[in-house]
Amino acid sequence: MPELPEVEVVRRGLADHVVGRTISTVRVLHPRPVRRHLPGPDDFADRLAGRRVDAVSRRGKYLWLALDDGAAILVHLGMSGQMLVQPPHADAERHLRVVLELDDGLELRFVDQRMFGGLSISEDGATLPPEIAHIARDALDPRFDDVVFGERLRRRKTGIKRALLDQTLVSGIGNIYADEGLWRARLHFARPTETLTRPELARLLDGVRGVMASALEQGGTSFDALYVNVNGQSGYFDRSLAVYGQEGRPCPRCGTPVRRDAFMNRSSFTCPQCQPRPRRGRW
DNA sequence: GCTTGCGCCTGAATGC
DNA sequence: TGCATTCAGGCGCAAG
Structure with missing residues (x-):
């Protein structure tokens, strides 16, 4: 993917x-x-x-x-x-x-x-x-503007994961890296965007950037001179996923079994301990 | 204008 | 064994 x-x-x-x-x-x-x-x-x-x-x-x-x-x-x-x-x-x-x-x-x-x-x-x-032209810059782009992103995000009336998957707000994030980034930031996917604090926003961007940067590092070394390949074969998927696809396995941070929830006709994976569900969440 | 949900596709995995 | 169903999910577009 x-x-x-x-x-x-x-x-x-x-x-x-x-x-x-x-x-x-x-x-x-x-x-x-x-x-x-x-x-x-x-x-x-x-x-x-x-x-x-x-x-x-x-x-x-x-x-x-x-x-x-x-x-x-x-x-x-x-x-x-x-x-x-x-x-x-x-x-x-x-x-x-x-x-x-x-x-x-x-x-x-x-x-x-x-x-x-x-x-x-x-x-x-x-x-x-x-x-x-409607596709936003990605979070690793040097011209990505954290402040503008934060303002646009907080104006949304939706959950944080939906916003991350919206390519007009920030691009390049799919279901896998959304879940991994949210886990790094210790945020639940249903967290309403308008309630995010400044430190949480910073954690979110750090989390997303971290997960994409390490995937890039691993994927960037896996193609040879003649064979340009992409098929989720960066190696990242096998070794480094904390929560995505890990239902029932221990959270690498606290050991609590990873939980899977239905979300937008697909799945969301979270650690229920590190990423507690907000009282009034937006899916 | 903004948010939400559907349909497009194939094949592996699962269910009966 | 074999057939049917479910699931994976990015994106454009229509509906709410």
């Missing part, structure tokens, strides 16, 4: 191996991943042939490959997306969806089992494509 650290690892891999390359041919093997390109898969392929990739940027969980004509390829990995750089003779992946053949003989492959992700074209890729 790619969240910010995994997407950043992919961005770095693409920056190393795809920038400067020209796209020779594009093959769309399944229409769904290019569904946001309204003129259709054939037009998508035609539009990209002959274009050179000049840069790879990221905003939240979105990537974009800036092209030499001012347009850009927007990429979202969704739940299960991967961008792989492979030699053309490598076996097709089971869920291979789109192939971009490059002028150095390698292929950039978009693989996505569940197809929540996809590729599209923005005609304005020079700075921030307008299609993703």
